[in-house]
Amino acid sequence: MRVAFQGEPGAYSEAAALEHFGGGTETVPRESFEAVFAAVEAREVECGLVPVENSLAGSIHRNYDLLLRHSLSIVGEQYLRVRHCLIAQPGATLAEIRRVLSHPQALAQCEGYLRSLGDIESAPAYDTAGAVKMLRDLGDRAGAAIASRRAAEVYGMQILAEGIEDDPSNFTRFLAIAREAVSPAGESKTSIVFTLQNAPGALFKALSVFALREIDLTKIESRPLVGKPWEYLFYIDCAGSTKDAMMTRALDHLSEYALTLRVLGSYARQRLDSPS
Amino acid sequence: MRVAFQGEPGAYSEAAALEHFGGGTETVPRESFEAVFAAVEAREVECGLVPVENSLAGSIHRNYDLLLRHSLSIVGEQYLRVRHCLIAQPGATLAEIRRVLSHPQALAQCEGYLRSLGDIESAPAYDTAGAVKMLRDLGDRAGAAIASRRAAEVYGMQILAEGIEDDPSNFTRFLAIAREAVSPAGESKTSIVFTLQNAPGALFKALSVFALREIDLTKIESRPLVGKPWEYLFYIDCAGSTKDAMMTRALDHLSEYALTLRVLGSYARQRLDSPS
Numbered sequence: 001m002r003v004a005f006q007g008e009p010g011a012y013s014e015a016a017a018l019e020h021f022g023g024g025t026e027t028v029p030r031e032s033f034e035a036v037f038a039a040v041e042a043r044e045v046e047c048g049l050v051p052v053e054n055s056l057a058g059s060i061h062r063n064y065d066l067l068l069r070h071s072l073s074i075v076g077e078q079y080l081r082v083r084h085c086l087i088a089q090p091g092a093t094l095a096e097i098r099r100v101l102s103h104p105q106a107l108a109q110c111e112g113y114l115r116s117l118g119d120i121e122s123a124p125a126y127d128t129a130g131a132v133k134m135l136r137d138l139g140d141r142a143g144a145a146i147a148s149r150r151a152a153e154v155y156g157m158q159i160l161a162e163g164i165e166d167d168p169s170n171f172t173r174f175l176a177i178a179r180e181a182v183s184p185a186g187e188s189k190t191s192i193v194f195t196l197q198n199a200p201g202a203l204f205k206a207l208s209v210f211a212l213r214e215i216d217l218t219k220i221e222s223r224p225l226v227g228k229p230w231e232y233l234f235y236i237d238c239a240g241s242t243k244d245a246m247m248t249r250a251l252d253h254l255s256e257y258a259l260t261l262r263v264l265g266s267y268a269r270q271r272l273d274s275p276s
Numbered sequence: 277m278r279v280a281f282q283g284e285p286g287a288y289s290e291a292a293a294l295e296h297f298g299g300g301t302e303t304v305p306r307e308s309f310e311a312v313f314a315a316v317e318a319r320e321v322e323c324g325l326v327p328v329e330n331s332l333a334g335s336i337h338r339n340y341d342l343l344l345r346h347s348l349s350i351v352g353e354q355y356l357r358v359r360h361c362l363i364a365q366p367g368a369t370l371a372e373i374r375r376v377l378s379h380p381q382a383l384a385q386c387e388g389y390l391r392s393l394g395d396i397e398s399a400p401a402y403d404t405a406g407a408v409k410m411l412r413d414l415g416d417r418a419g420a421a422i423a424s425r426r427a428a429e430v431y432g433m434q435i436l437a438e439g440i441e442d443d444p445s446n447f448t449r450f451l452a453i454a455r456e457a458v459s460p461a462g463e464s465k466t467s468i469v470f471t472l473q474n475a476p477g478a479l480f481k482a483l484s485v486f487a488l489r490e491i492d493l494t495k496i497e498s499r500p501l502v503g504k505p506w507e508y509l510f511y512i513d514c515a516g517s518t519k520d521a522m523m524t525r526a527l528d529h530l531s532e533y534a535l536t537l538r539v540l541g542s543y544a545r546q547r548l549d550s551p552s
Contacts, residue, residue, distance in 0.1 A: 032384075032387070054337075055337070055499075055500075056337055056338055056341075057334075057336070057337060057338070058333075058334040058335035058336055058337040059334035059335060060333070060334060061330075061331070061332055061333060061334040062332055062333070065332075103380065103400075104379065104380065104400070104402055104403075108308075111308070124379075124380070124400045124401055124402050125400055126380055126400050127380075198492075199492075200486075200487070200490040200491065200492040201487040201490065203483065203487075203493055203496065204480070204483050204484065204486070204487035205487075207479065207480050207483060208480065210476075210480070211476070211477040211479075211480035211481075214476040214477065215476065216474075216475075216476040217479055217498075218500075219498055219500075220479065220496060220497070220498045221335075221496070221497045221498065222493075222495055222496045222497065223331075224331075224494075224495075
């Protein structure tokens with residue numbers, strides 16, 4: 001099984017892919033999210049795994065846009081707890097570290113920890129795993145990078161500290177995408193995107209199709225459509241699969257109100273109370 | 277009037293503050309969003325302006341968290357069209373540029389344009405305005421930065437190209453925060469945050485308090501509460517002000533269903549169909 005992800009080997013996306021598809025998976029790095037979608041479409045890989053939501057940073061609209069633009073299906077979800085490590089050369093000690101390199105978002109998420117180290121200079125990098133790779137290539141003993149445990153392993157570097165993020169409730173939700181939709185057995189989720197005329201009560205009517213059938217919603221998000229001030233785009237995740245008759249009826253009912261409706265896929269549900 | 281914003285002089289947040297409060301405003305840079313909230317709380321400034329939503333990147337949960345943690349009120353909103361410029365030394369020409377420096381997100385948003393320039397190396401920076409400042413200090417004629425028109429003006433640099441973002445529907449929504457709530461005249465909006473027990477139909481009931489009174493919603497977003505798998509947090513913006521009797525009744529009604537409810541403020545509404 002080949003799975004594409006965005007970033008360098010050792011990226012959090014790669015860790016999520018291995019968690020989701022299992023250790024024997026062949027992970028295939030791609031430069032951009034767009035390239036991940038393109039690789040799935042062109043059959044270079046069987047699946048792709050892309051982040052769509054971080055508990056601190058919010059939804060990643062870009063990947064929802066790409067889902068809309070490509071005719072692929074969501075076939076799974078994976079929550080990954082983001083556990084940042086301080087990574088340095090083998091043999092280096094914490095006392096030697098003078099510089100810390102990482103993606104600006106990772107540096108911001110470890111601000112408190114970095115302050116506690118005293119006089120440390122921090123420098124921005126494109127991505128977390130790339131910072132570890134750069135550090136290894138430089139061989140700089142006074143430098144450290146913030147990245148995943150996996151990044152340290154991939155580049156043969158040393159972990160000086162683990163779990164250094166200021167807010168421990170930092171997790172990212174990833175979606176697995178493939179060319180063919182799946183029919184999940186057991187507890188499942190369905191993701192849809194639809195647009196509504198902007199009128200009082202329009203969303204209430206739309207949600208009634210789920211509430212009247214006691215279908216639970218697990219995510220809802222509105223997004224104004226730029227250039228179309230009277231239309232709104234909504235993302236909804238709901239409990240259940242499109243192979244359930246109740247869900248099919250709810251979606252038929254919704255299409256009576258929605259200007260456009262697209263089912264992105266049904267897939268096995270991972271409970272957020274047990275993120276890995 | 278003193279208004280705090282996050283970033284270096286010339287940041288998009290500063291441009292939004294000047295747009296919102298007028299050209300005579302004294303803008304006060306702060307290192308972090310937290311420091312913006314703290315400056316308002318400590319009366320160092322009258323207001324703060326923080327981004328809460330970008331049309332491509334999504335909601336900035338961090339600032340919603342800070343709104344919840346501090347007892348400040350939302351007193352205004354400002355949409356800013358993000359129009360990236362390619363900025364270089366005075367006198368430099370596009371043909372001379374070999375390196376482009378900016379925040380990774382800005383570099384990603386101009387990927388297509390940068391590719392069209394041919395063999396250009398791009399390098400990450402902490403923030404867009406900071407990249408322009410660094411470039412000026414280095415005096416590097418082969419280097420350019422991606423930032424706002426205002427950043428070029430602040431640091432006396434030259435704009436080689438404007439509007440270089442790949443997706444023109446790139447805008448950011450900012451909220452103005454202050455110690456005291458305001459009572460807006462004319463068309464207004466109210467922002468609230470509430471939590472619900474996770475049960476089928478809970479959100480439908482909550483939205484009924486607005487739909488039954490024909491109060492229009494302009495934004496809705498759910499957010500799972502980490503560590504509390506049975507509770508959801510919702511952000512809602514709705515049309516109207518808390519000084520309207522209908523709104524007061526709707527919020528009273530909502531408090532019957534909500535586990536917690538906080539009104540973040542009522543403020544004058546800016547129409548998204550005419551973002552500045």
